[in-house]
Amino acid sequence: MFRSLLLMLLWSPAVMAMGPVCKSLFYVPQRVGIVDAYSSGRHVAPALNKYGIETVHVQSEKEIADPYFASTFDPSNFKTNVINSIGDIVGLVRRLIREKVELIIPGAESGVLLADELAHGVGTRGNPIETSSARRNKFDMSERLRSLGIDSVKQIKSDNWERTRIWIENHGKWPIVLKPVQGMGGNGNHVANNMKEAERAFKKLIGFRDSEGRILTEVLVQEFLGNLTYDSEYVVNTVSFMGIHVVTDVWRYHKYKVEGEGVIYSWDELLPSRGELQEKLIAYNHKVLDALEFRNGASHMEIMMTERGPILIENNARLSGASGARLTELTIGKSAVDWLVESIVGTAGFINRAKHRYKLKKEGLIVFIRTPEPGTMDSKLFDKVKSLSSFAEWVPYHKDGERVEKTVDSDTLVAEILLTNKDQEQLHRDLAQILKIQEEKGFLQY
Ligand SMILES: Nc1ncnc2c1ncn2[C@@H]1O[C@H](COP(=O)(O)OP(=O)(O)O)[C@@H](O)[C@H]1O
Numbered sequence: 001m002f003r004s005l006l007l008m009l010l011w012s013p014a015v016m017a018m019g020p021v022c023k024s025l026f027y028v029p030q031r032v033g034i035v036d037a038y039s040s041g042r043h044v045a046p047a048l049n050k051y052g053i054e055t056v057h058v059q060s061e062k063e064i065a066d067p068y069f070a071s072t073f074d075p076s077n078f079k080t081n082v083i084n085s086i087g088d089i090v091g092l093v094r095r096l097i098r099e100k101v102e103l104i105i106p107g108a109e110s111g112v113l114l115a116d117e118l119a120h121g122v123g124t125r126g127n128p129i130e131t132s133s134a135r136r137n138k139f140d141m142s143e144r145l146r147s148l149g150i151d152s153v154k155q156i157k158s159d160n161w162e163r164t165r166i167w168i169e170n171h172g173k174w175p176i177v178l179k180p181v182q183g184m185g186g187n188g189n190h191v192a193n194n195m196k197e198a199e200r201a202f203k204k205l206i207g208f209r210d211s212e213g214r215i216l217t218e219v220l221v222q223e224f225l226g227n228l229t230y231d232s233e234y235v236v237n238t239v240s241f242m243g244i245h246v247v248t249d250v251w252r253y254h255k256y257k258v259e260g261e262g263v264i265y266s267w268d269e270l271l272p273s274r275g276e277l278q279e280k281l282i283a284y285n286h287k288v289l290d291a292l293e294f295r296n297g298a299s300h301m302e303i304m305m306t307e308r309g310p311i312l313i314e315n316n317a318r319l320s321g322a323s324g325a326r327l328t329e330l331t332i333g334k335s336a337v338d339w340l341v342e343s344i345v346g347t348a349g350f351i352n353r354a355k356h357r358y359k360l361k362k363e364g365l366i367v368f369i370r371t372p373e374p375g376t377m378d379s380k381l382f383d384k385v386k387s388l389s390s391f392a393e394w395v396p397y398h399k400d401g402e403r404v405e406k407t408v409d410s411d412t413l414v415a416e417i418l419l420t421n422k423d424q425e426q427l428h429r430d431l432a433q434i435l436k437i438q439e440e441k442g443f444l445q446y
């Protein structure tokens with residue numbers, strides 16, 4: 001009913017005349033709408049503004065529920081902020097047409113579905129609306145891969161513990177993973193080692209309010225992929241234009257399992273773009289992007305290397321978060337943000353430039369500082385790492401004097417430290433030094 005109303009509206013001659021539909025696919029938009037320009041998505045508007053392209057912000061929720069997202073929003077980068085206060089998609093589409101928006105992209109994870117709907121409604125370049133949920137919903141994305149004959153994670157999605165328990169018994173292997181179907185930032189992720197832990201996690205997740213403010217009614221339960229040292233996860237970040245994918249950065253993640261909770265970041269290692277492993281990951285990444293009909297925009301894909309080969313953890317239809325883009329600026333000289341902006345302003349030569357594979361001028365990694373118990377932030381305690389020869393920058397997650405809770409997810413991390421060095425051995429010696437200080441609880445006042 002709603003969709004047919006939308007279709008009627010969009011096909012009405014008046015709206016067609018007003019709208020920026022039917023342009024050449026290579027058009028350079030003069031005004032771009034960014035849905036939820038938070039986290040790393042906040043860097044896109046200022047970069048577009050430098051090219052004289054105006055930006056309009058679309059806020060997917062009346063109030064920005066996620067405190068981290070709210071803290072990264074800068075309305076001054078935008079001509080206007082259009083707030084989706086009552087979920088009136090038709091109204092939003094009309095407003096964006098009136099604003100002469102010619103391209104709509106998501107900034108952060110919370111904007112992915114709405115950006116698809118609005119791009120479809122306004123008629124701009126984007127990704128097919130029919131497969132939208134396979135680019136956001138973790139259950140749908142892996143089921144879509146399976147239906148196309150691509151190996152994917154074994155899983156069940158359920159609101160019923162008894163049904164879930166039977167699935168887990170039949171699966172017969174521990175550990176297993178329980179998580180929200182549309183989670184982000186590691187919120188609500190659990191690794192369970194036995195049925196008691198699984199039941200507790202399941203019951204905790206039902207009714208759990210996720211970071212976008214949704215109350216969960218179903219839990220996603222998956223086989224555990226990878227190894228128990230939590231260092232077999234990789235990331236391939238890409239920017240796509242008309243189905244051509246450019247690899248902007250490839251990473252190996254080293255994670256850490258918090259007792260009774262999920263896994264969190266420990267350190268992320270930037271990899272060269274070429275190598276036997278990279279070729280496998282990139283080939284798999286492109287196969288998955290095509291299966292998910294991901295044709296335009298930035299993507300951040302998490303892949304587990306397993307005995308069966310690479311298997312998708314999740315694809316995020318947006319830029320990678322944290323300081324990844326910054327580290328690539330320091331080590332490669334060009335980030336996914338730069339590539340995304342190029343895919344918007346330099347469309348004509350993009351396909352040719354897309355043959356490019358990046359080269360590392362320096363090695364680089366990001367260390368995520370965690371705490372096993374609550375403490376108080378004191379930035380002076382980080383002075384001791386600033387003299388390390390690989391030290392580049394650091395990003396505190398809290399203000400001085402603030403209480404920091406035990407780290408259980410991305411929101412409760414203490415800080416990020418960016419290291420770069422031409423000498424890989426020195427880089428790893430400096431990493432070891434930081435991990436030792438962390439082990440000795442040297443980064444917070446306790
Ligand atoms: N099925 C799985 N097997 C092994 N590890 C998993 C699995 N699902 C999630 N994880 C781990 O938990 C992390 C967070 O899960 P993910 O689904 O990416 O949630 P989020 O949206 O919060 O990032 C992953 O990056 C991975 O390290």
Ligand SMILES: [Mg+2]
Nearest residue numbers: 185186302314
């Ligand atoms: Mg993830």
